[in-house]
Amino acid sequence: MMLPELDDALRLRLAELCSVGWEIFERFDLEVRDKRFHPFVAAEYEKVLAALIEHRREGQRFLEWGSASGVIAIMADLLGYEAYGIELDASLVDTARDLAARFHSRATFITGSFVPAAYSFTPGQDERAWVGTGPSGYLELGRALDDFDVVFGFPWPGGESMMLDLMTRFGSSDALLLLHSVDNGVTAYRGAKSFKAAANRLPQR
Ligand SMILES: C[S@@+](CC[C@H](N)C(=O)[O-])C[C@H]1O[C@@H](n2cnc3c(N)ncnc32)[C@H](O)[C@@H]1O
Numbered sequence: 001m002m003l004p005e006l007d008d009a010l011r012l013r014l015a016e017l018c019s020v021g022w023e024i025f026e027r028f029d030l031e032v033r034d035k036r037f038h039p040f041v042a043a044e045y046e047k048v049l050a051a052l053i054e055h056r057r058e059g060q061r062f063l064e065w066g067s068a069s070g071v072i073a074i075m076a077d078l079l080g081y082e083a084y085g086i087e088l089d090a091s092l093v094d095t096a097r098d099l100a101a102r103f104h105s106r107a108t109f110i111t112g113s114f115v116p117a118a119y120s121f122t123p124g125q126d127e128r129a130w131v132g133t134g135p136s137g138y139l140e141l142g143r144a145l146d147d148f149d150v151v152f153g154f155p156w157p158g159g160e161s162m163m164l165d166l167m168t169r170f171g172s173s174d175a176l177l178l179l180h181s182v183d184n185g186v187t188a189y190r191g192a193k194s195f196k197a198a199a200n201r202l203p204q205r
Contacts, residue, residue, distance in 0.1 A: 003058055003080040014075060017103055018045040021071035024095065028069070039130035040068045040092065043154040043180040048072050051178055051186040052079055060149040065114035065163070070096025070107065072152055077107035081150065086114045086137035112137025114153075116145055116170050121162065130156040146172040154180040164199035168192055 004010060025042040032038050052062075052075055062076040067085025069092060076083040077100075085107065087093050096109040115121065117136040138144055145151070151171065153163045160179055167177050167189070177189040189195055 001059065001080070003056060004078070006053065006079075010078065013103065014049060014078060017071060017074060017078070017099075018049065020099065020102075021045055021069060024069045024071075024099070038089075039066075039132070039156065040089070041154070041156075042068070043072065044185065045071055045075070047185045048152070048178070048180060049075055051188065052076055052081070055150060055176055055178070055188065056080060061143075061147060062150045062152070063114075063145070063148040065151065065153040067096055067109060068092050070099050070109055073107040073109065074100050074103055074105045076150075076152075077105045078103065083107040084141060084143070084148075085109045086112055086141065088113055088132045088134050108141075110137050110140045112140060115166065119166060119169065131159060131162065145170040146175070148172065148175060150176045150178065152178045152180070157181075161199050161202045164189065164195045164202075167195040168199065171195065 021042065028040060056079050060081050062073065062081035062083045064073040064085040067073050067087045070085055073083045073085035085096060087096065087109065090111045093109050093111045100107050100109070113132065113134040113136050115136060116138060149172065151167065155163050163177070163179060167175065173192045177195060178186050180186050189198055
């Protein structure tokens with residue numbers, strides 16, 4: 001399928017999506033995060049948008065790990081990716097589906113864990129450990145992690161190595177992994193060698 005033209009109309013729609021996304025996050029911050037810990041913190045949408053524009057090619061399948069309110073997967077869909085999001089919190093999945101309907105987006109959201117069932121990890125004992133556990137979402141999605149050309153994640157500090165390891169073990173060997181961090185914006189890693197090398201450079205926790 002041809003990529004949609006990045007004309008003024010599309011840019012306006014994307015800008016409106018970012019602004020609605022920020023409103024949703026501000027409300028969530030007041031109504032939920034002010035009362036209890038919740039791992040949903042919004043990435044810098046404008047920086048992620050720039051990365052999605054830079055890396056878009058025809059016929060790419062995109063997955064957002066921990067898709068929360070869905071803004072990033074919806075952006076990807078509007079830009080011409082075949083876009084999916086997996087999120088553990090079912091009420092956020094409802095929010096994402098509503099937002100997709102509002103923006104006439106075909107992005108697909110499912111409730112579950114982005115961690116493949118065959119990956120063993122020990123979730124942190126701390127209640128604030130941000131990687132939650134739950135049934136793996138790939139079965140319901142009908143796709144495995146290596147079916148995706150581009151994967152996006154916004155890990156909490158220290159979560160980068162797990163995401164790189166997931167891609168090394170279960171991702172496609174030539175996939176693109178986009179990781180967002182508060183300090184560095186979006187960093188792009190291409191292919192198994194790059195995931196492994198980056199994971200080895202990180203301090204072991
Ligand atoms: C830091 S937020 C990022 C939200 C969104 N991707 C963004 O960048 O704006 C992390 C999200 O991952 C979700 N999450 C945590 N563990 C998960 C897991 N194992 N599977 C799926 N989602 C998870 C949280 O509920 C939260 O919404």
